[in-house]
Amino acid sequence: MSASESSSCGCTGDTKRAERDPAYRRALWIVVLLNLGFGLIEIVGGFLADSQALKADALDFIGDGSISLLGLIALGWTSRARSQIALAQGIFLGTLGVGVIAFALWRAMNAVAPEAELMGVIGIVALIVNVTAALVLAHFRSGDANVSAIWLFSRNDAIANIAVVIAAALVGWTGAAWPDLAVAGVIALLFLHSAYEIVRNARRELRPA
Secondary structure, eight states: OOTTTSSTTOTTOOHHHHHHOHHHHHHHHHHHHHHHHHHHHHHHHHHHHTOHHHHHHHHHHHHHHHHHHHHHHGGGSOHHHHHHHHHHHHHHHHHHHHHHHHHHHHHHHTOOOOOHHHHHHHHHHHHHHHHHHHHHHHHHHTTOHHHHHHHHHHHHHHHHHHHHHHHHHHHHHHOOSHHHHHHHHHHHHHHHHHHHHHHHHHHHHHSOO
16 A cells, blocks of 8 residues: 555554554554454344344444454555555455355345344444544544545544444334335445445556656
């Protein structure tokens, strides 16, 4: 990922600052562990609740965490190598987004309402994890556009988590599967948007000067 912003979403923060500020780097590692750890938990919960929205949100956690992790590992690499990694990550995220949409469409033809209570509980925990990640980085947000970007993405993820909780309430109220599928589709579209931005920036950075 680029030294200036690592990716369009700023998921790895300021690479130069991370190299010289141990506290900042620790904060980024905490965010990585929160995203990857809860993403793995949520994907299991998504299958248990049979919720496409939870599965999509789990992939969002894992995607954010893996991008940040590779960005931190690649701190000492060349700018071109980081851009190549970003390009591969963007393509991978885009593939995930397409897969989520395709599976949601398939489920729409075989709609089964998820376990609303479990879906809601996991959605609330996901919201708490995202808020925690934002608070971990809040101390470093001032004056750093890249960390501010991470904070904004945590905020946006929190909004997606609220949508999951609302969908769970609607599933419980209506007994229908459409709220779950609708939220899964929206999260997948966010995936595709992020993937597009990452690929576009990586390709620009890889062009000859």
